[in-house]
Amino acid sequence: MTKPLDNRAWLLVVPVFAIVAFSAVLPLMTVVNYSVQDTFGNNQFFWNGVGWFKELLDPATDLGGRFFAALWRTLLFSAIILAIQVPLGIVVALSMPREGWTVALCLVLMALPLLIPWNVVGTIWQVFGRGDIGLMGWGLNRLGFDYNYNGGVIAAWFTIVLMDVWHWTSLVALLCYAGLKSIPDAYYQAARIDGASRWAVFTTIQLPKMRRVLLIAVLLRFMDSFMIYTEPFVLTGGGPGNATTFLSIDLVKIALGQFDLGKAAALSIVYNLIILAVCWVFYTVMTHAGADRGVRGDPAAGEAPDHAVPPATTIPLDRRAA
Amino acid sequence: MARITLDKLAHSYKPNPSGPGDYALKEIDHVWRQGGAYALLGPSGCGKTTLLNIISGLVTPTRGRILFDDDDVTGRPTEARNIAQVFQFPVVYDTMTVRENLAFPLKNRGVARDVIRRRVDEIAGLLDLTRSLDRKASNLTADAKQKISLGRGLVRPDVAAILFDEPLTVIDPHLKWQLRSTLKELHRRLDITMIYVTHDQTEALTFADTVVVMHDGAVVQAGTPDQLFDRPAHTFVGHFIGSPGMNVLPCRVDGALATVEGHPVTLAHAYPALDAARVELGIRPEFIRLAPRGAGLPVRVRRIDDIGRARIARVELGACALSAMAPDGVALDGDEASLSLDPSRIHVYADGRLVAPAGAIA
Numbered sequence: 001m002t003k004p005l006d007n008r009a010w011l012l013v014v015p016v017f018a019i020v021a022f023s024a025v026l027p028l029m030t031v032v033n034y035s036v037q038d039t040f041g042n043n044q045f046f047w048n049g050v051g052w053f054k055e056l057l058d059p060a061t062d063l064g065g066r067f068f069a070a071l072w073r074t075l076l077f078s079a080i081i082l083a084i085q086v087p088l089g090i091v092v093a094l095s096m097p098r099e100g101w102t103v104a105l106c107l108v109l110m111a112l113p114l115l116i117p118w119n120v121v122g123t124i125w126q127v128f129g130r131g132d133i134g135l136m137g138w139g140l141n142r143l144g145f146d147y148n149y150n151g152g153v154i155a156a157w158f159t160i161v162l163m164d165v166w167h168w169t170s171l172v173a174l175l176c177y178a179g180l181k182s183i184p185d186a187y188y189q190a191a192r193i194d195g196a197s198r199w200a201v202f203t204t205i206q207l208p209k210m211r212r213v214l215l216i217a218v219l220l221r222f223m224d225s226f227m228i229y230t231e232p233f234v235l236t237g238g239g240p241g242n243a244t245t246f247l248s249i250d251l252v253k254i255a256l257g258q259f260d261l262g263k264a265a266a267l268s269i270v271y272n273l274i275i276l277a278v279c280w281v282f283y284t285v286m287t288h289a290g291a292d293r294g295v296r297g298d299p300a301a302g303e304a305p306d307h308a309v310p311p312a313t314t315i316p317l318d319r320r321a322a
Numbered sequence: 323m324a325r326i327t328l329d330k331l332a333h334s335y336k337p338n339p340s341g342p343g344d345y346a347l348k349e350i351d352h353v354w355r356q357g358g359a360y361a362l363l364g365p366s367g368c369g370k371t372t373l374l375n376i377i378s379g380l381v382t383p384t385r386g387r388i389l390f391d392d393d394d395v396t397g398r399p400t401e402a403r404n405i406a407q408v409f410q411f412p413v414v415y416d417t418m419t420v421r422e423n424l425a426f427p428l429k430n431r432g433v434a435r436d437v438i439r440r441r442v443d444e445i446a447g448l449l450d451l452t453r454s455l456d457r458k459a460s461n462l463t464a465d466a467k468q469k470i471s472l473g474r475g476l477v478r479p480d481v482a483a484i485l486f487d488e489p490l491t492v493i494d495p496h497l498k499w500q501l502r503s504t505l506k507e508l509h510r511r512l513d514i515t516m517i518y519v520t521h522d523q524t525e526a527l528t529f530a531d532t533v534v535v536m537h538d539g540a541v542v543q544a545g546t547p548d549q550l551f552d553r554p555a556h557t558f559v560g561h562f563i564g565s566p567g568m569n570v571l572p573c574r575v576d577g578a579l580a581t582v583e584g585h586p587v588t589l590a591h592a593y594p595a596l597d598a599a600r601v602e603l604g605i606r607p608e609f610i611r612l613a614p615r616g617a618g619l620p621v622r623v624r625r626i627d628d629i630g631r632a633r634i635a636r637v638e639l640g641a642c643a644l645s646a647m648a649p650d651g652v653a654l655d656g657d658e659a660s661l662s663l664d665p666s667r668i669h670v671y672a673d674g675r676l677v678a679p680a681g682a683i684a
Contacts, residue, residue: 186409192400195430
């Protein structure tokens with residue numbers, strides 16, 4: 001059989017190329033273009049080479065100092081978010097019912113926070129945390145805590161982290177739940193027969209079977225938390241001081257507040273590369289963790305050496321019928 | 323090592339079973355001898371797996387008791403029962419090596435490390451897994467994984483019985499033979515009770531010395547392959563075992579004479595008067611001879627199937643369809659032929675159950 005080969009088939013990918021070009025490549029190139037130029041307005045641009053990048057990556061400069069401060073803040077935020085949401089999501093998924101009408105109820109309740117727009121979430125928590133009319137703020141103050149997310153750094157971080165946990169833990173939980181549901185009953189039955197403890201069932205069956213969905217969950221939560229903008233912007237506006245000014249907030253301040261297009265573009269590109277690099281690290285580490293170093297699908301595996309001839313057991317019925 | 327006794331066991335998946343139709347497993351009394359190789363044979367949905375899961379403790383029966391020797395284990399959980407089970411799909415712990423997989427049941431039970439090592443090496447030797455011991459279990463072939471599942475049962479020295487739930491379903495056909503002979507061999511060497519669930523009569527008859535046939539939630543017959551073949555206790559057994567299965571013909575029985583479709587058939591024994599809604603005569607195709615038109619039951623031949631080792635004639639006697647052996651070289655004149663039935667091989671069934679001839683011990 002000959003395979004029909006026709007190079008005109010490449011034309012079929014043209015629409016995809018066009019869409020990707022206009023939606024991603026061209027805008028990105030504009031950013032790259034800005035990042036190597038300087039402007040004083042009037043749509044007049046001057047070549048600046050890698051000047052902005054040098055300034056950005058040098059902590060001694062004003063821009064560099066700002067950038068690294070915001071970067072550490074954002075990384076810390078992502079680390080806290082992952083450290084809370086991933087274990088919490090797993091625990092929630094493990095304690096969800098497996099069958100019955102409560103499953104649907106749980107799923108709907110868990111999906112609700114995911115459906116609320118980011119700025120609405122920010123507003124909800126802004127009100128919720130207020131000392132005068134907000135239930136949480138008022139309650140905490142009545143309990144004797146000095147809680148004011150506009151004044152205290154700890155209070156601001158606490159509120160933002162709590163808000164994000166409320167908003168996104170169910171995503172991790174739902175992903176883990178899907179992973180758990182895909183484990184056949186026979187695994188649990190075999191574990192019972194083998195006398196495995198609850199903890200052993202978790203570490204030897206459930207966690208390995210959830211690895212793929214956990215990878216997705218970690219990647220999504222890292223990217224989302226690392227790029228978080230709307231919620232802290234609505235809640236604290238980056239304050240008090242610069243305490244909750246994450247990279248994205250700083251980026252918007254530079255780009256739209258100061259209209260430093262060159263600096264903002266350089267920051268955007270570095271920001272983007274950091275996300276790509278961290279995601280690559282997560283992906284590589286998590287897909288290689290627990291993978292076998294042995295050869296895949298070795299046909300000799302576990303095969304009896306001298307059993308090529310079927311054993312001399314005859315079927316009684318055949319004997320009779322012959 | 324134990325004798326397993328099922329005492330008036332019944333199970334329903336419904337919370338409040340009312341009629342017999344609600345029971346997935348109707349009342350069963352059965353004793354599994356220590357060291358026996360059993361097959362639990364029946365079509366899908368007949369309750370085989372339910373029975374297996376009750377023995378292993380994954381399911382608690384609605385009624386009745388299970389005894390291991392004289393020890394009532396009915397209420398005891400699986401982990402306290404010393405039972406091993408191999409499932410349809412191979413279950414291995416993906417993150418562990420083969421060695422860790424085999425050691426897992428012992429480790430969970432707090433066995434000393436050097437005892438575990440010795441036992442694992444021994445079992446790996448039996449199952450021919452020694453070369454793969456330090457590989458990740460997740461990368462092995464399906465049959466090797468199934469051996470690991472089996473090995474996890476075998477490492478426990480005190481295991482009362484090993485239960486197999488259609489363990490060869492996902493194994494390549496040419497490896498099925500190997501694995502099945504491995505099982506046979508292990509059974510001979512280790513003297514462990516094995517109960518093997520399957521819907522494949524070939525698997526059942528080659529593996530087991532006692533085949534327990536289930537139908538519609540009940541055990542209809544337990545016996546050696548020979549007994550199932552020679553004296554099926556139920557028309558279902560006759561039909562399910564054998565290929566093709568037993569011919570079952572509605573008839574009227576009058577002493578030692580049966581009438582099928584208006585034709586007299588001589589029986590080897592006289593039967594008492596039967597008071598049943600359905601009286602049938604059963605005879606295996608192997609004991610019917612097809613001959614050219616002449617003495618015997620006049621039949622019409624529909625077709626002759628050559629199944630390799632024999633030729634089977636599909637014939638019609640009035641409204642009844644039958645199968646019969648067509649001897650080599652039989653010359654038929656048109657589609658008309660006659661059948662001669664071996665009277666000593668004819669069984670009479672009343673409402674599906676075998677009837678003992680008058681004066682015989684049932």
